[in-house]
Amino acid sequence: KAGVTQTPRYLIKTRGQQVTLSCSPISGHRSVSWYQQTPGQGLQFLFEYFSETQRNKGNFPGRFSGRQFSNSRSEMNVSTLELGDSALYLCASSLEGRSFNEQFFGPGTRLTVL
Amino acid sequence: DQQVKQNSPSLSVQEGRISILNCDYTNSMFDYFLWYKKYPAEGPTFLISISSIKDKNEDGRFTVFLNKSAKHLSLHIVPSQPGDSAVYFCAASAKETSGSRLTFGEGTQLTVNP
Numbered sequence: 001k002a003g004v005t006q007t008p009r010y011l012i013k014t015r016g017q018q019v020t021l022s023c024s025p026i027s028g029h030r031s032v033s034w035y036q037q038t039p040g041q042g043l044q045f046l047f048e049y050f051s052e053t054q055r056n057k058g059n060f061p062g063r064f065s066g067r068q069f070s071n072s073r074s075e076m077n078v079s080t081l082e083l084g085d086s087a088l089y090l091c092a093s094s095l096e097g098r099s100f101n102e103q104f105f106g107p108g109t110r111l112t113v114l
Numbered sequence: 115d116q117q118v119k120q121n122s123p124s125l126s127v128q129e130g131r132i133s134i135l136n137c138d139y140t141n142s143m144f145d146y147f148l149w150y151k152k153y154p155a156e157g158p159t160f161l162i163s164i165s166s167i168k169d170k171n172e173d174g175r176f177t178v179f180l181n182k183s184a185k186h187l188s189l190h191i192v193p194s195q196p197g198d199s200a201v202y203f204c205a206a207s208a209k210e211t212s213g214s215r216l217t218f219g220e221g222t223q224l225t226v227n228p
Contacts, residue, residue, distance in 0.1 A: 033214050033215070033216075035216075041220065042118075042120075042220040043216075044218075045217065045218075048214055048215060056214075056215045058215075090158070092157075102160050103160070103214060103216065104160070105158045105159070107155065
């Protein structure tokens, strides 16, 4: 069974631009979560989508948004990029998105904002 | 407000000895705890978990202990192997209504020396 895939793996943008990241979950998984990892901050929860609906949202500004398609693939968008948005963005999928369901992470997209 | 804290950014251990990684949490609503391991350029991979109704869970060389009164959990690796060298993240989730949202600690870099 293929794992979680994320595209692109690396991205360089400049301040003020916008970016879209993509995540394909494991086949059959309906929940997709997004996390931001920065040095010394661990992984910070961005949002979770389940059956095309945002079910949970972390404490990030409205510049961060996402969506999920009917095939469970998910995209995350960041508008008006700031230097502080440079981070590794990780997506995780799980079967039903229950707290006890194991989450499988993709390799991440490394975003650099110049 | 860091609800999950890993106070040791790094830990160095000799091969064959025990590695003990610690994690503290503040949110009493957390009822499920997980440990993830992360290698560079890869996403985190699930290692072991424990429900709040238990105080110990064992899987091969890995054992997680939960002390609810102290809001503390620890991961023991015995015996430690060089391949265990990675960043270890402690994570917690609240009751089912929160879906798959995980709150992570900052991570501990474990180095196992041959």
